[in-house]
Amino acid sequence: MARYIVATADEIPPGGRKIVEVAGRSIGVFNLGGEFFALRNRCPHQGGPLCEGKTFGLLQARVPGAIEYSRPGEILTCAWHGWEFDIRTGRSWCAPERLRVRRYEVSVEPGDALAAAADAPAPGLVRGPYQAEPRYLVVEIAPERGSNRAASGATSGHGRGGGRRGAFRRRGWSAAPTRPRPTRWRRRAYSSSRSSYGPPR
Amino acid sequence: MATTLPRATTEAPVRPAIIDCDIHNELDSERDLYPYLPARWLDHLKTYGTRGPSGASYPRFLNRRNDAHPPSGREPGSDPAFTARQLLDEWNVAYGILNPLTGAGSQLNPEFDAALATAVNDWQVAEWLDPEPRLRASIILPFEHADLAVAEIERRAGDRRFVQVQFSGRPREPMGRRKYWPIYAACEAHGLAVMSHAFGSGGGPITGCGWPSYYIEDHVGPAQSMQANLISLVVEGVFERFPGLRVVSAENGFGWVPSLLWRLDSAYALLRDETPHLARRPSEYVREHVWFCTQPIEEPERPRDFLRLVEQVGADRLIFASDYAHWDWDAPDTALPARLPDEVRRKIFYENARDLYRLPDRAG
Numbered sequence: 001m002a003r004y005i006v007a008t009a010d011e012i013p014p015g016g017r018k019i020v021e022v023a024g025r026s027i028g029v030f031n032l033g034g035e036f037f038a039l040r041n042r043c044p045h046q047g048g049p050l051c052e053g054k055t056f057g058l059l060q061a062r063v064p065g066a067i068e069y070s071r072p073g074e075i076l077t078c079a080w081h082g083w084e085f086d087i088r089t090g091r092s093w094c095a096p097e098r099l100r101v102r103r104y105e106v107s108v109e110p111g112d113a114l115a116a117a118a119d120a121p122a123p124g125l126v127r128g129p130y131q132a133e134p135r136y137l138v139v140e141i142a143p144e145r146g147s148n149r150a151a152s153g154a155t156s157g158h159g160r161g162g163g164r165r166g167a168f169r170r171r172g173w174s175a176a177p178t179r180p181r182p183t184r185w186r187r188r189a190y191s192s193s194r195s196s197y198g199p200p201r
Numbered sequence: 202m203a204t205t206l207p208r209a210t211t212e213a214p215v216r217p218a219i220i221d222c223d224i225h226n227e228l229d230s231e232r233d234l235y236p237y238l239p240a241r242w243l244d245h246l247k248t249y250g251t252r253g254p255s256g257a258s259y260p261r262f263l264n265r266r267n268d269a270h271p272p273s274g275r276e277p278g279s280d281p282a283f284t285a286r287q288l289l290d291e292w293n294v295a296y297g298i299l300n301p302l303t304g305a306g307s308q309l310n311p312e313f314d315a316a317l318a319t320a321v322n323d324w325q326v327a328e329w330l331d332p333e334p335r336l337r338a339s340i341i342l343p344f345e346h347a348d349l350a351v352a353e354i355e356r357r358a359g360d361r362r363f364v365q366v367q368f369s370g371r372p373r374e375p376m377g378r379r380k381y382w383p384i385y386a387a388c389e390a391h392g393l394a395v396m397s398h399a400f401g402s403g404g405g406p407i408t409g410c411g412w413p414s415y416y417i418e419d420h421v422g423p424a425q426s427m428q429a430n431l432i433s434l435v436v437e438g439v440f441e442r443f444p445g446l447r448v449v450s451a452e453n454g455f456g457w458v459p460s461l462l463w464r465l466d467s468a469y470a471l472l473r474d475e476t477p478h479l480a481r482r483p484s485e486y487v488r489e490h491v492w493f494c495t496q497p498i499e500e501p502e503r504p505r506d507f508l509r510l511v512e513q514v515g516a517d518r519l520i521f522a523s524d525y526a527h528w529d530w531d532a533p534d535t536a537l538p539a540r541l542p543d544e545v546r547r548k549i550f551y552e553n554a555r556d557l558y559r560l561p562d563r564a565g
Contacts, residue, residue, distance in 0.1 A: 045535075046531070046532045046535040046536060047532055047534070047535045048266075048268075048532070049267075049268045052267055052268050053267050054267065079266060079267035079268045080266055080267075080268075080528065080529075080530065080532075081528065081529055082528065
């Protein structure tokens with residue numbers, strides 16, 4: 001578990017956000033009424049810059065016409081297609097069970113404590129350019145399992161079959177498996193001569 | 202096939218070259234066209250403004266990607282250098298086809314519509330095609346007025362960077378109707394394709410049964426209007442009369458194509474004598490003359506359904522389109538919801554469009 005100092009606490013006002021590069025990842029850090037949340041800046045749908053999208057409240061209607069608007073500013077919509085994600089949980093609103101964006105723990109820590117820790121660093125604490133006075137936001141990044149990320153980072157060309165990330169991969173939508181394996185189209189025998197209309201061949 | 206690379210060597214590989222068949226070059230404002238309008242029509246624009254059928258499509262449809270704002274401060278899609286960087290460089294686009302959606306083509310004043318179309322085309326040449334050799338463009342036409350449209354085609358036909366003409370998704374009459382035939386004759390003579398781009402309207406609603414309430418109905422609606430246009434093109438005998446004509450459908454989906462053609466072929470067997478000018482089954486004309494842009498891609502829940510769909514439509518009928526910089530664009534490497542064989546991907550992302558638009562090969 002590596003810890004990274006990404007901002008001072010007063011740098012991101014309530015309702016604000018900051019996009020940071022940490023450990024080779026782009027991450028969005030959000031302030032919801034004084035609470036901080038961090039999400040991976042990559043939409044699990046098509047890979048868009050999720051954290052650069054607009055935020056809205058939650059719009060619901062238990063019955064048609066009875067519109068409820070709640071939790072203003074807590075729903076993030078992807079900058080590309082508008083997929084909605086709950087900033088607090090990282091879950092997709094439309095497909096919460098299968099589609100979520102990776103979230104990271106954020107803590108607010110006083111600078112003097114960090115300075116003390118820097119003298120005797122806790123495991124993984126990254127020394128940052130900080131001072132004693134302000135409070136800092138610290139994001140915790142777990143090492144990623146296996147080499148999935150490394151592989152996906154190297155396979156973005158369409159000749160590899162393209163690839164959706166995150167939950168799509170886990171559900172078998174993947175086009176860039178980490179190990180060579182038979183792909184769906186092979187097992188299902190894609191055939192270009194199977195069109196059921198058009199001139200006889 | 203899939204290889205797992207050690208982390209230390211994860212440099213981004215060179216992406217395979219693609220052809221993007223639907224890129225939107227936008228105006229920052231109508232002022233961009235001022236230098237290209239003759240004084241008479243510039244005065245008209247400033248004095249009378251533009252006027253087409255109103256309320257035909259939701260403004261939401263023109264929303265742009267949030268991350269596509271150029272540093273110049275211009276509107277997304279309106280800065281050629283930024284489009285080159287964010288789209289063409291990023292995705293190794295060998296050719297990109299421009300489709301401006303400006304209001305030219307839908308003006309109710311015919312002469313002004315023609316002048317506006319000419320201005321848009323001159324703007325495309327000067328500000329997009331001349332500086333950027335990877336770009337090609339659609340000719341914008343006053344397509345409701347065939348004589349004026351043909352004059353614009355003749356004006357552009359010598360410039361091979363124009364690869365097609367653009368129709369809106371809902372012309373005032375279905376696309377196969379006789380009033381448009383002079384346009385098709387000119388396109389066939391000059392080797393230009395005809396693109397029907399979704400949205401835009403001559404005044405009709407997006408459904409066949411009146412005006413809907415919500416934007417989502419507009420968003421999925423073009424499948425309906427394109428079906429009407431496609432049926433019309435086939436049964437009016439356009440492809441019999443203009444055997445060299447190529448038609449491209451953009452942003453209209455393609456999941457509906459197989460079932461429509463099944464129905465058309467069945468109906469043709471029953472009703473052939475009504476349209477004796479058709480020498481072949483309707484599906485045969487479509488398989489030879491019509492291509493479908495992929496965006497916005499069909500996203501069935503089960504990947505195998507997507508594979509079946511591509512089989513049914515025919516992998517040679519599909520051409521990749523990103524729709525940059527509109528909000529519902531498709532990213533080339535993540536858009537397809539299932540893995541296709543490499544040779545099929547190559548067709549969809551490159552070869553089909555290269556052959557359709559007769560572009561010199563740049564894949565190497």
